[in-house]
Amino acid sequence: MTYDATFRVWRGDAGGGDLQTFTVEVNEGEVVLDVIHRLQSTQAGDLAVRWNCKAGKCGSCSAEINGRPRLMCMTRMSTFGEAETVTVTPLRTFPVVRDLVTDVSYNYEKAAQIPAFTPRPREADGSHRMQQVDVERSQEFRKCIECFLCQDTCHVIRDHEENKAVFAGPRFLIRLAELDMHPLDVVDRRHEAQDEFGLGYCNITKCCSEVCPEGIHLTDNGIIPLKERVVDRRYDPLTWLGSKIRRRPRD
């Protein structure tokens, strides 16, 4: 079933731009990225769009579709009515390079600031041993494809550019949680999570969890447990005291 859809696509660069309207053919089973590609090949040969796997695994084609942060390759055209105008814009939180392509280097800078995985010494036979139940929680966060939709939707930096200096964003808060929960890791990242990576800026409004294409429960399984771990060290006198008199081992 083929029909003509109305697409509004933001075109421009850091100097300015606007939403341009196109009428473009849509075939059964297609996703938004297919239509953007058709647009590129038939009407707007210089339309800039970043994409790679077309399978929701590389995290390249992040954009905002009808105002919602989505992967273009995972948004089926069948979710829109035939008469509905589909608006595609670049990620708002990051500087635009051109058209739908944004400069996401903020994320790579934050990633480089996270204290890396630091395992305890190997056992006598030279191996690292851990049980599956111990790493299961961390493994959920390893599903992250770094599409940065959570970073884009997080109002802390989306609406307040100035917070980018002090806030690492949900993707890197769950990276901190992943490392902090890891059974082999020996570094305590809790004070840094609060002081350097802005955990306190998160007001757990859960938009990161809503937009995650991998279905990671960023807030419930990552950020809130990390907040509770920070409370253990900084705001709960009882657990703080317990750790001082060595009644509460950190395992």
Next chain:
Amino acid sequence: MTATAPRRTGAVTPGRGTSETPPRRAAIAARTLRTDRWWLQPLVTVVVLVLFIVYSSVRAFQNAHYFAEPYISPFYSPCLTTDCEGDTFPELFTGPSWISPAIYILVVPLGFRLTCYYYRKAYYRSFWQSPPACAVAEPHRRYTGETRLPLLGQNLHRYFFYAGLVFNVILTYDAVLAFRDETGEWGHMGLGTLVLLANAALLWLYSLSCHSCRHIVGGRLNSFSRHPLRYRFWTVVSKLNANHMKFAWVSLVGVAFADFYVLLLATDTISDLRFF
């Protein structure tokens, strides 16, 4: 530790709040391009919470119609002053008569819900509009989240959780006492008994599904395999935790309904349906 890049940086361009698009970002004037009814959920949250706040405030300050033998309203339990209707609890002190006995105890359930991780999401979104919905710009020029007082106080949630457990025990005790009849004889059960039982059960579900509870029972551990029992607790609480939002709402309505039922009985508007 592995060396890390300098902190507090990150492709920052000077911020100017929400009044205009920060430099270098795509110039899109609209606050949001969402086409769905994103305003509906915050609106419903505001309406329901305001209704509850108005109703519970009226009832808490009313200082009457909260006891109908053998039922006591959850808003007034434990009732600890000498002014209290009924004799369920020891009368510990005499407060000024214009202060309702509910006021002394409501700070615990109020604090528990106010600092709850789910309610925080609900009211930050709907009342404070920070943000009103995902990818909808918030109206504030500055944002510091929970980094400063008074919002730093949200970190006290676990203490309200501990105190809330005491209240759950008391309200469960009330539900058990509701198996007595008006004369104090055991072996009675009315619709009110069921209402108080359901209320207590819902409050337990809400409390035990709490994120702080999940952390305390096992979430703080890094090695579950060395603490199998706590791992099982954590697994159960995690399952409950997935429904925390549901329990938050249902228990809120439940506690208001339990109070309303006692109000109807105490004012003789209805009489209790008696099973045996």
